[in-house]
Amino acid sequence: MKKKNQESAQNAKAHIGIDREKDKHRQGTLIKFKKGLNMPRKRKGKKMKTIDLFAGVGGIRIGFEKAGFETAFANDFDKTCKDTYDRNFSAPKLDTRSIWDIPIKELPEFDLLLGGFPCQAFSIAGYRKGFKDEKGRGNLFFRIAEILEEKTPKAFLLENVKNLRGHDNGKTFAIIQKTLSDLGYHTKEKVLNSMTHANIPQNRERIFIVGFRDKKQCDKFEFPEQIPLTRSFRDFTANEADDKYYYNDKPLYKRIKDDINSEETVYQWRRQYVRTNKKGVVPTLTANMGTGGHNVPIIKNHKGIRKLTPKECFLLQGFPEKFKLGHLADSKLYHQAGNSVTVPLIERIATQMKMVLD
DSSP: OHHHHHHHHHHHHHHTTOOOBOOTTOSSOBOOOOOOOOOOOOOTTSOOEEEEETOTTSHHHHHHHHTTOEEEEEEOSOTHHHHHHHHHOSSSOOBOSOGGGSOGGGSOOOSEEEEOOOOTTTSTTTTTOGGGOTTSSTTHHHHHHHHHHHHOOSEEEEEEEGGGTTGGGGHHHHHHHHHHHHTTOEEEEEEEEHHHHSSOSBOOEEEEEEEESSHHHHHHOOOOOOOOOOOOGGGGSOSOOOGGGBOTTSTTHHHHTTTOOOTTOOEEEOSSSEEEOTTSSBOOOOGGGGSSSTTSOEEEETTEEEEOOHHHHHHTTTOOTTOOOOSOOHHHHHHHHHTSOOHHHHHHHHHHHHHHHO
16 A cells, blocks of 8 residues: 555656655755646536545534535545445545545536645654655645646635644645645635634644635635633533443543542543643544543543543534434544544634635
């Protein structure tokens, strides 16, 4: 798979005429694209269409559809996402082919490209390998660039971990910015936190990059402003939960019971100690909640000490109560929740984009 991804990336870059320039002061690669692409035609009286890449279980899609957009295509290579995704959307269903295996000419017409492209290569949890990630996750950005060049949508939204901006002393982000500029897009980016910009009690910082082909639209666009946090994590957690989520009769209980003593605080077990979230909100929900469970937030109630359930994790990402979870192991559901986005924040960004695109 590693060899296939490398060959696919090399062939794709050659196809679009990328001119590589090696800079001895950088370990990244500068990308030059052809300019002068045609502007996409406007659709009058119709909803603007989006394609949802690296879609996960559809968090970005929900946010944009709430803001008045229509989804034309959705893709994610993680086949475990399909069970959850397809339970919640009638059409289009989730395409699980590798993004490299989907001919760009087969993509339907669309106005906006949406992509929470894989962040593990740029996050602390992913060891910050960036474009050098051996699994090819960092290079997936260049597939986005190819699609933007060939399909020329009027705008896009990209989402990633906040560490993207500082990765490799800023070189990675400089490559991304230059690539998007060479494609003819005007961009803005900002780090937003779910607890300050979405009224969701989760301390989750992510970087959002918006791009517009029309400079006036880009200049006019503004990211959502901060709003008060009026809800507690208790508004998203149930009074009762299945016994399997409680630590009361488990070996770990003796090690954590003295440190977890408040029903108004969220905790985490960090393998050797209990971490208290001093802000009184849920710490960042991460994809690796599904790998051993040590990052799943812990709360206390009248019955004892327990970890959050997968359903509660989805609710703390702003997914609607009616959102259906796939018939999967809890570890997979935790992974899906942590790997998703905070839906109300996406909706606010989408609304701002729609205002300047209409």
